[in-house]
Amino acid sequence: MKLSDNTLVGPEFDCVSFQGDSILAWNDEQVSAYQEKFIIEAFRHHYSNSEEYRKFCENSNIGLDDIKIKADLVKIPQIPSAIFKSIDVLSIDRKDIVKRCTSSGTHGLISNIYRDEITLDRLLNSISFGLKELYDIDINGCTVVNLGPDTDEAADIWFAYITSILNLVLDAHNFMVKGELQCEAVYNFINNNSDKKLLILGAPPLLLHFINYLKDNGLKLNLKKGDIVKTAGGWKKHTGIMIERDEFSLLMKEYFNADEEGILDAFNQVELNTVVFECNKKSKHLPPWVKVIVRDPYTLEDIGYEKLGILSYLDASSNSYPCFLLSDDLGILKKDCSCGRSGDVVQLVRRVKKVEAKGCAIKIDSNLLRRVK
């Protein structure tokens, strides 16, 4: 029989990252080799195709020849998130832009990130990857109850958009219409679909709003084991007061009958092209295409594992802009996890304190409250 040998369908990055065997079972050597190849390739691409990034590198005295081996990765210049609020950073022609993605724009400061087909495809693949690898959810494995809008209403707002595109990979139902959460419809839908595995998705303020609806109407839900309540979008309310996760979990258990292992968070910011999912041990697992370097807040030196510092990212999945970021978040990098998956996990501790650096969740929360009022 004539069989063509080992045809690789698509670019190597996409095949290895999204189509291969479980890469969350890779050992350190495999991850290192992968990162050395693909992150350096990404650096070369952005350096060669983004004038803004090249200038940024030149200002940091880094040229193409300075990044050759794995040990050089920490030297790759990382753009502070705030830069995306002031200039457009692009590695593609403007005609290839498919989607302008914006952050919440609290206090008028908006990050603009421009994505092309390749970058959006990989974003979607990162979501699909996370659902499958962390939750064993394949395409029709569950029904999504999204407390956000559909794609049209989400427009450019990143968090809303990213949740709305779940429609492509799962049977998703959106419950925000014209900025208003349809609490009664959510309640009825969950009750009427109790035979299916459910993934209830929303920013914490929206879930709290829904809990208030349940409280006010003397209602409770009865989720079953295996159902997931997934939060994303940030943990601060419009007031800026942190909602403690423990407190949140207690409410979820009381009003949703949610299983502790099924109350999970995910992390993303508009500048990052990957959604980082949490396993049932509450660890946020990094896929190999995202390397996190924790940096000293004052010297920006790499401080390694188990120490609190500024989280910085090298995300190889972006084609349209250099996704090499110095974030506004403080966190800790850890190795492996008791869930059995290998690789790095990241723990976000808090934002770097800046007035303008509030999360998408605030925007959603304040929008929602405005509607309610």
Place this chain on the structure above:
Amino acid sequence: MEISFKLQIIRNEGIEITAISGKLESSENEILPVIIIPSGFGSTVKDNFLLSLFLINNGFEVIRYDGINSNCFNTWPNREYRLSKILRRLDLVYKHVEDTCKTDKISIIASDILARVAVKYFGKSKKNRNSVVSLLFPILEIDKLVEISNNSIFKYVGRVDTSDSDIFNHTEFIQDCQKNNFLTKTALNEELKDIYDNLVIFAQEEEYFEINHLSKLFDYKEDYKNLKLMRFVLRNTTRSFQVNKYLCAEITKLFMSYYYKDKEIRVPQFEYILYTNKKEKNSCRRQD
């Protein structure tokens, strides 16, 4: 490129099948080659949305349908899963397509266990003159699957929680396979022989799909050079082709090479995919 999606309820002999057909609105009155895509084991029409979008945008009419008792967007009760039933359903859909689409250019893309059913159907009925029988990650040797899976095919193959002990009657499944000649290699060889010239396989080396083993099945055939269509062994390609544009493009190109020579492929773009996905969902969700 607007697509017209239609929900079709096919009823015959007490069997009801919910199918979704799709073709370009601009080709509404044209007779196009049709590709039938039955959902693979434990999957739904939603799995095949992206693939169908590629095919529709490149000049095909696509009919997708689910397993047993489905409303097109949900999984089906696995305890009723029998290959003879799947074969019967394929026959009904095929006849429906013949009646309504007025063409004999009717091809199939069948994945996993459905591939075995498609081989039997197209092989035995000789309905392959103008057809491409495309097998995607096929499971052809059911006997081997049964052996490997240690009496738990559904756990092995599918995305099924087997903690429910009532979910599958293994003995009845095997009896059905034996009765309908799905297990013997002789039958498989003969059926493959009938469809050989129009057969395309997209596969990945797996425990129950060994390339060498499959090659032996084809040993009776010496005239390899006369093959019309290629076989592909894929590396690093999962079944998750709902987000794998590259695989969808390869499959589409293969069909185009058969029906539309020298035509460039049109690749659906991200925002268009989102838009069409929503459109399909709104127009084809069945309310039972």
